[in-house]
Amino acid sequence: MASSTLVRTLEHHVKRILMVRPTHFELKYSINPWMDMKRGVNREKALKQWDQLKYTIENSGAKVEVMESTGAESLPDIVFAANAAIIKGNKAYLASFAHPERQGERYFYEQWFTNNGYECVGDQDIPSEGAGDALWGGDQLRTLFMGVGTRTDVRALRDVANKLDDGTNWKVIGCRLVDPRFYHIDTAFCPLNEDVAIYYPYAFDHITRHNMRNETDLIEVSQKEARNFACNAVVVGQNVIMHQGNEEIANKLVKLGFTVRFVDMSEFIKSGGSSKCCTLQI
Template identity: 60%
Template sequence: MAAATATNAAKTAKKILMVRPTYFDVKYSINPWMDPRNPVNVDKAHDQWATLKKTIEAAGAVVEVMEPNGADQYPDMVFSANAAVLRNNKAYLANFFYPERKGEQFFYNKWFKENGYETYLSHEIAFEGAGDALWAGKNQSKLFCGVGPRTDVRALYEIADKLRSDEPFKIFGLRLVDPRFYHIDTCLCPLNADIALWYKYAFDHVAQFNLRNEIDLIPVSEKDASRFACNAVVVDQTVILNEGAEETARNLERVGYKPVFVQMSEFIKSGGSAKCCTLALNE
């Protein structure tokens, strides 16, 4: 187990963007979790989303809600993690790999511009926002990016260029190899600047080696990873994750974190959980 503890915590997210699940459903299949024959219980999904929001607020964060007005053709827009990767007041927007989600970019671009962000985007290079881009390191000095299933490695050069500032950062392309863990936020969860949860078998051997050199890692079992234990929301010392990942919860407690379980069963039908429904607007 990694030696780092919660006492190393860097400044954590205090303001989080969520998109109301007005149109959430499973109407197509673009990952191994999705099956339109396994319908979403819409009322239950709305209750689970509301509970997640309240739990995040109880942990000390402020939740900003984006209303998906006009986005009735985009049932996955509830997964705000995929909107963009952010640094200061800059947003590098997602260009979704699958055509079913490409139209979300218009709505996110509008929201970020209306809320004071400089926005950048590509219509050619696939990139799926903070679902595939996780900040770590002191003062966000490291950006871990999943590449392969949804994000083109060329996006890393664009992100490095568009988000550059007076505080430099290093960007790491980490190849994902298990189709169940198609975004990096399904298999890696930085808890603070120095320590992260991970399911190592979602990464190729080079990515495993590189991650071990850059951050202390707490392993997550396949059983817990399949319950989306790594797809967790971190607010100060609270880690909010889908119910059932008991082993991961015990490991979090050992390093000074408070795990809080929520039910995310309806969102897992679409291949997402707690973290997928959130985007940290400041870290």
């Protein structure tokens, strides 16, 4: 095999992650229970935390693509790249944000995906918030777990299934979120591989918990660590990157053969996001 072909083949198997530099990140409105306007954000500290997260992801073996937020000065939450879109192959199902404060982000994400060879699809009349509310897991990662609640409308389930249909065998299941603190599925659920996921059960209704157990093995996270964003983790191979201070779930994962890498995401938690919220697998 020619060296250039080998490189392309190897790169194809490397996990690629999109991040948006927090150039304009601040706390200027409140649209979830974590956003206390009195606290404010230290932007210099936030940038250092973001840089450390990026370094840790790359050091774990993934490739990070950075989207600059030029022109998005009025969109402080654009740093939360997880909400940009749901990705399947070369298609990006763009987010349609529930809150007016974030709706302007779609324009910038659409530009980036279009410029990088993706076909953009989606329905602006159906609220849905990208991979913040849609995570691949289960057998051969063919189940798309979609959070349904205040941010993503139940109508998005069918629309996503139709517009991301590529002829392969996969499915979408709706996961009803019932605790306002866990307003996106990625704040309470994290597939580690095709066999197992961590989750905070009480973020979901009873039927959802039953349905999730039918798709993957589940490791419960305590309320204390769920509120410390333990489930909002980035997985790169056997590396699980999460906010510091979650030793209980970390010990469980180490026993299963995972390596837990703690990072400080305290500035972003002030806006209701952590490691996973700042990333999108592409």
